[in-house]
Amino acid sequence: MKKRMDIRNFYIDETFKPIYDEFKRICEREGESVSSKIREFIERYVIVHDEGNPQMQIMKFMEQAKLRECFFCRGHFDKLWKVEYVSGLVAPTCEDCLNRNRGKGSFSTVKKVWGLMK
Helix, strand or coil, X not given: XXXXXXXXXXXXXXXXXXXXXXXXXXXXXXXXXXXXXXXXXXXXXXXXXXXXXXXXCHHHHHHHHHHCECCCCCCECCCCEEEEECCCCEEEECHHHHHHHHCCHHHCCEXXXXXXXX
């Protein structure tokens, strides 16, 4: 039986179009569909914000820091960065996730890198 999919629309202004076009190009290069990536981003956002603003859940981040676990990929690392994001989230982040979250230009979600976590 074929899975039923609903179509949803979103709007962007002309200044955002180059970023969206680059996003589509990257998705094609990685063999992903734009739709699947958008669903992934929405799912991650809901997980992070489901119980409210992530700033309110400081103990969760402190526990992760002790475990040396990256907030995004859940990998374990000897070296993690303490990163503040535009959303207000401060989270332990591995080098790969930090570079990915920096994005390109104004698309970056990183506000400030506080340094290596001890």
